[in-house]
Amino acid sequence: MTDFSKLPVTVITGFLGSGKTTLIRELMQNPGGKRLAVVVNEFGDVGVDGDILKSCAIPDCPAENIVELANGCICCTVADDFIPTIEALMALEPRPDHIVIETSGLALPKPLLKAFDWPDIRSQITVDGVIALADAEAVVAGRFASNVAAVDAQRLADDSIDHDTPLSEVFEDQIACADIVLLTKxxxxxxxxxxxAKAIIARTAPRPLPAIEVAEGVVDPRVILGLEAAxxxxxDARPSHHDTPHDHDHEEFDSIVVDIPELADPADLVRAIEILANRHNILRIKGYAAVSGRPMRLLVQAVGARVRHQFDRAWRPDEARQGRLVVIAEHGDIRRDVIEAALGLAPQAAQ
Structure with a gap:
C-alpha cells in the first residue's frame, strides 16, 4: 500500500493531440472527491493547454492549483522548474490531495520518473501511476511506428532512407512506461x-497493460487515480529506448511561434493548416485566433491535417485580439518563411 504521508502524483503522457488536456479537463470537473493540482509542461513558448485548463477551474481545482511550465522539458529542468513547482503545490493551503502532471506530447516519461528520486522531494511524493493516451485511429494507421516491422524492413533495404524513427521511439517509450493505456477517439x-489498436499496444508493451476506450476524456476517476503503482x-520494469543520459535529446523536434492576423472566416485557417500539414510534414499546430465580429477567442488544435476548432472563451478587455499558433515538426521540417506563407502571413505562396 502507498505511504499515506506521500502526496500521490499521476503522470499523463501521450503523443501530440492524443487528448491529454481533454482528459485532465474532465478530471478537474469530476475529481472523485479529490482536491487536484495540475502541472502542464508545454513544448514551445506559448502556453495553450494551461490557459485552457485555467478557464475550467473549479473549487476542487482552482486556478492557483494549475501551473504551466513552458520553458523546456521538466525532466531536463529539475532543479530550476520541477522541484520548486512541486514544493509550491505541496505548500498550498489547503494542500492538494493529488497532483496531475500533463507532459509535453514529445516528452519521454521515464526521465521524468527519475526526477522523482530528487532528494528534496523523494520522501514527500510518490508516482501513483503513469497514464498513456493513444489515438486509436492513428495507432492502427502506424503513424507512431508501433507496428513497424515491415516498414523497418523496407527502410533497411534502402540506404538512402533514414532508418531512425524518433516518433516511434517516443510512442513506444510512453507505452512501456505506462500503468494504463487510454485509447482515445x-x-x-x-x-x-x-x-x-489494443493488439498493437499489447505487442508493444513490455508487460500486460489494461487498454481502455475513452471518448472526449470521460473516464471514472477511480480507474486512473489511486493506482498506488509507486x-x-x-x-526497471519500464524499459526505454533512451535509458542512457545522452540519448535524452529533444533536438529531434523543433517548434516555432507565429502570430496570425484577425480572421474573416475560420474555414480559411483550417484549409491553410490542412495544406501546410500535408505538404510539409507538420506534426502539430495549436493556439488561438481572433475572428472578425466575434467576441470569443477561437481555439485551434491540429494533429497533422486533422484540425479541430471551437470558441473557448471571451477575449479579456486587457488583452490584444492577437492570434498565435505553435507549430511543431521534426527537426529540419520547419521553415518559418514557408509556414508563414502557407498561413497567409507572407505575400508569396508556400512552395
Whole structure:
C-alpha cells in the first residue's frame, strides 16, 4: 500500500493531440472527491493547454492549483522548474490531495520518473501511476511506428532512407512506461480499429497493460487515480529506448511561434493548416485566433491535417485580439518563411 504521508502524483503522457488536456479537463470537473493540482509542461513558448485548463477551474481545482511550465522539458529542468513547482503545490493551503502532471506530447516519461528520486522531494511524493493516451485511429494507421516491422524492413533495404524513427521511439517509450493505456477517439477508429489498436499496444508493451476506450476524456476517476503503482520504485520494469543520459535529446523536434492576423472566416485557417500539414510534414499546430465580429477567442488544435476548432472563451478587455499558433515538426521540417506563407502571413505562396 502507498505511504499515506506521500502526496500521490499521476503522470499523463501521450503523443501530440492524443487528448491529454481533454482528459485532465474532465478530471478537474469530476475529481472523485479529490482536491487536484495540475502541472502542464508545454513544448514551445506559448502556453495553450494551461490557459485552457485555467478557464475550467473549479473549487476542487482552482486556478492557483494549475501551473504551466513552458520553458523546456521538466525532466531536463529539475532543479530550476520541477522541484520548486512541486514544493509550491505541496505548500498550498489547503494542500492538494493529488497532483496531475500533463507532459509535453514529445516528452519521454521515464526521465521524468527519475526526477522523482530528487532528494528534496523523494520522501514527500510518490508516482501513483503513469497514464498513456493513444489515438486509436492513428495507432492502427502506424503513424507512431508501433507496428513497424515491415516498414523497418523496407527502410533497411534502402540506404538512402533514414532508418531512425524518433516518433516511434517516443510512442513506444510512453507505452512501456505506462500503468494504463487510454485509447482515445474510438469513434474515429470504429470497433475493429479499437481492437487492432489494443493488439498493437499489447505487442508493444513490455508487460500486460489494461487498454481502455475513452471518448472526449470521460473516464471514472477511480480507474486512473489511486493506482498506488509507486512507479519511481519500478523503473526497471519500464524499459526505454533512451535509458542512457545522452540519448535524452529533444533536438529531434523543433517548434516555432507565429502570430496570425484577425480572421474573416475560420474555414480559411483550417484549409491553410490542412495544406501546410500535408505538404510539409507538420506534426502539430495549436493556439488561438481572433475572428472578425466575434467576441470569443477561437481555439485551434491540429494533429497533422486533422484540425479541430471551437470558441473557448471571451477575449479579456486587457488583452490584444492577437492570434498565435505553435507549430511543431521534426527537426529540419520547419521553415518559418514557408509556414508563414502557407498561413497567409507572407505575400508569396508556400512552395
Amino acid at each position: 474510438p469513434d474515429l477508429a470504429g470497433a475493429d480499429g479499437v481492437a487492432q 512507479a519511481e520504485d519500478d523503473l
